[in-house]
Amino acid sequence: MIEFTPDQFNALFGEAIKAGGETMEKLGQATGLFVQHKLRENAFCRKIMTPETVTERECQRSLTEDSLEYVDDIEPDSVAMRINWRGEPDKTWIMGKRYSIRFHTISSDTFQKTESELRAYRMPLTKVIEQNIVRDIQEAEDLSFMDHVKAALFLATRHQYNKLVERGVYSTTKNFADETELANFLFTQNKIYQASPWAAAIPTSALNRARGYHTNVLFSDQTEFNRIVLREVVKVCAARQMKAKCFLMHEYDYADTVAWSVNEAGLEVTSEIVKDGYKYTTIGGFTYVTTVRDNPKLVMPGQIFCFPSPQFLGRFLILDNTKFFIDRRGRFISMEAWEEIGAGFGNILGVACVLLKGAELTIPVQFQDPLDALTGAGSLRIINDHTRTSIPVPV
Amino acid sequence: MGYDDRKTTSLVRLNSKISAVNLMHLDYSGAAVPEGRFIKEDAQGRAVLAGAADFFAYLNFLDTVHGSVKASTKDNFDASAPTLEHGTGGLSGIVGSGLPIGIAQSEWDPATVPALGDVVAIGASARPRAYNPPGGGAPIPINRPWFGTVYRISQGIVWFVFNSNGVVRSA
Numbered sequence: 001m002i003e004f005t006p007d008q009f010n011a012l013f014g015e016a017i018k019a020g021g022e023t024m025e026k027l028g029q030a031t032g033l034f035v036q037h038k039l040r041e042n043a044f045c046r047k048i049m050t051p052e053t054v055t056e057r058e059c060q061r062s063l064t065e066d067s068l069e070y071v072d073d074i075e076p077d078s079v080a081m082r083i084n085w086r087g088e089p090d091k092t093w094i095m096g097k098r099y100s101i102r103f104h105t106i107s108s109d110t111f112q113k114t115e116s117e118l119r120a121y122r123m124p125l126t127k128v129i130e131q132n133i134v135r136d137i138q139e140a141e142d143l144s145f146m147d148h149v150k151a152a153l154f155l156a157t158r159h160q161y162n163k164l165v166e167r168g169v170y171s172t173t174k175n176f177a178d179e180t181e182l183a184n185f186l187f188t189q190n191k192i193y194q195a196s197p198w199a200a201a202i203p204t205s206a207l208n209r210a211r212g213y214h215t216n217v218l219f220s221d222q223t224e225f226n227r228i229v230l231r232e233v234v235k236v237c238a239a240r241q242m243k244a245k246c247f248l249m250h251e252y253d254y255a256d257t258v259a260w261s262v263n264e265a266g267l268e269v270t271s272e273i274v275k276d277g278y279k280y281t282t283i284g285g286f287t288y289v290t291t292v293r294d295n296p297k298l299v300m301p302g303q304i305f306c307f308p309s310p311q312f313l314g315r316f317l318i319l320d321n322t323k324f325f326i327d328r329r330g331r332f333i334s335m336e337a338w339e340e341i342g343a344g345f346g347n348i349l350g351v352a353c354v355l356l357k358g359a360e361l362t363i364p365v366q367f368q369d370p371l372d373a374l375t376g377a378g379s380l381r382i383i384n385d386h387t388r389t390s391i392p393v394p395v
Numbered sequence: 396m397g398y399d400d401r402k403t404t405s406l407v408r409l410n411s412k413i414s415a416v417n418l419m420h421l422d423y424s425g426a427a428v429p430e431g432r433f434i435k436e437d438a439q440g441r442a443v444l445a446g447a448a449d450f451f452a453y454l455n456f457l458d459t460v461h462g463s464v465k466a467s468t469k470d471n472f473d474a475s476a477p478t479l480e481h482g483t484g485g486l487s488g489i490v491g492s493g494l495p496i497g498i499a500q501s502e503w504d505p506a507t508v509p510a511l512g513d514v515v516a517i518g519a520s521a522r523p524r525a526y527n528p529p530g531g532g533a534p535i536p537i538n539r540p541w542f543g544t545v546y547r548i549s550q551g552i553v554w555f556v557f558n559s560n561g562v563v564r565s566a
Contacts, residue, residue, distance in 0.1 A: 067462045074471055099471050102462030104483040144466070144483055151468035151479035159470050348470060366477035374477060377425075 045145035101344035173370035236352035302359020408497035423482030453488025491557030
């Protein structure tokens with residue numbers, strides 16, 4: 001990778017603007033690599049699902065539009081059986097399952113400036129690019145990732161609920177027909193606890209929160225991040241026949257580690273925390289990713305997401321790595337960066353989220369009646385305020 | 396006169412270079428928006444179909460079924476599970492400022508057959524709808540905004556000069 005110091009970069013930038021042509025192309029390439037490097041450092045989705053580069057030849061052309069898709073396999077389930085020495089096993093004709101990942105472009109705005117105004121910059125121009133172009137692209141990447149994650153939370157909860165109904169754990173019908181049924185289930189494990197529309201608060205005596213075995217959206221009774229919270233959420237993966245790998249939270253909640261005492265961290269680590277803070281890359285054997293960004297569509301304080309290993313989750317594909325374009329017309333300089341990426345979850349069942357007490361989460365929902373007919377869609381705001389049993393509001 | 400669907404052009408025809416077209420990025424709202432329909436922004440800046448009384452409208456350049464517009468999350472282990480859709484690239488609204496646009500006649504509101512010189516307003520399902528100009532035989536209703544004028548009809552394509560800012564006929 002070509003590395004530049006800020007001074008070198010500013011000099012190259014000035015030279016390129018004056019000379020144009022090949023120097024401008026060189027600058028574009030160098031900046032493209034810089035943007036890629038910063039994205040690897042900053043976008044949290046890239047730490048949860050490691051990006052893989054794919055080429056056009058590995059993709060399929062879409063039949064209906066001018067675009068490419070990547071078709072990935074899902075490993076089939078099968079069962080072994082015990083047979084006696086004269087017996088023979090059942091015959092199964094195998095059929096593969098696949099899912100497709102569609103690509104889209106993420107582009108920054110086209111930033112415009114005159115050469116004269118650019119002279120007023122004493123700070124490294126790499127910072128300007130980082131604060132505008134890199135930040136915009138990483139925000140869009142993470143937003144797209146979190147859209148999938150939040151959709152997965154609803155679908156995975158529905159899946160597990162239906163599985164438990166079929167297994168006879170719950171003696172009710174399949175699916176959630178509306179927001180009241182979903183909220184009833186999350187708060188009481190009884191989706192018909194009260195009739196729709198949600199009218200009365202649930203008394204504390206009736207609370208029986210769905211746990212990791214039952215749902216992928218959990219309500220914790222803890223107000224701060226600690227290992228009890230972590231235990232609750234990583235159990236979701238264990239209950240879905242996979243192993244949790246990493247969790248994602250806001251830096252706001254990670255700050256709780258500063259106040260971890262002997263009870264949470266033991267004598268040795270606590271004494272380290274007092275001096276240097278928590279400095280390990282794992283908690284309870286699980287890696288963690290934090291973000292400091294204040295965007296309610298990404299991760300809000302009080303939300304802790306948990307993900308299994310990428311092989312149980314899906315793929316993050318890069319068809320075209322970040323490219324940077326800079327152009328000068330007369331006095332005016334314009335620059336922009338873009339990339340072609342696609343992300344897909346082959347298996348949504350292990351994605352989980354625990355809400356600390358008082359926190360809230362908005363997830364997209366698509367309700368169905370017991371016969372799978374669609375009965376309403378939108379988003380549902382769920383608040384873990386269960387001691388006062390607040391009412392979830394569809395938004 | 397028929398729309399020749401063997402052609403490999405998009406449904407919305409632009410008689411200008413793409414670099415000369417002002418395209419506005421609009422988020423996908425989850426609602427289907429076909430190509431060539433008039434759209435507007437809702438309170439969250441997402442693309443929704445425009446109504447006949449709206450004074451400002453974009454023209455939708457890309458159908459919402461495209462993969463670059465939306466992505467889906469599915470439960471791959473349960474065929475009966477619904478699909479949840481969310482925006483990726485969003486939609487591109489064409490901002491009209493005297494821009495020539497051609498749309499196949501089959502896509503127009505069938506209530507009236509477009510004729511040269513007609514004004515273009517927002518019809519049923521946000522399709523373009525032709526009315527006679529003010530002073531014409533059956534003129535556009537009073538206070539109904541219109542967004543352009545039909546200047547060419549050939550090979551089943553109705554061309555009009557599109558302006559995003561609506562003009563109304565005063566009483």
